């Protein structure tokens with residue numbers, strides 16, 4: 275079990291696909307520099323499972339699953355919060371960009387240069403595209419969001435809840451009164 279906890283830095287993905295190799299392990303968030311730029315703190319690690327294989331059409335590919343708890347900065351209250359990303363991906367492994375045209379749409383293309391797949395780059399890319407565009411707490415757990423709920427939302431609810439008769443009165447005019 276111990277040898278599964280660290281992913282290798284690189285792998286020959288075509289060889290791995292030929293052998294239907296499976297890998298599981300962790301990659302430290304702090305090792306992903308581009309991702310870290312988008313985070314409030316680069317703590318923790320991504321837990322990854324990868325299954326390399328070739329399909330009936332002999333397309334080498336990798337099916338991946340990842341889970342990562344990322345520290346994001348809430349854009350409403352500017353405090354950090356934990357956002358869990360759970361992602362599944364399916365990458366077709368290509369020798370060059372030109373091969374992407376022939377790839378089945380059931381795969382995302384991933385071009386492997388120099389016969390080596392840098393696992394960290396692949397996982398980092400998956401995490402980057404899974405990030406929320408505007409990271410925010412749920413309104414209920416955000417200090418600012420909760421304040422907004424307290425001050426505005428109940429009021430509008432109240433005005434709707436308390437005024438149905440005034441609306442009806444307006445609609446029906448004086449004839450019904």
Ligand SMILES: [Zn+2]
Nearest residue numbers: 348351411416
């Ligand atoms: Zn917040």
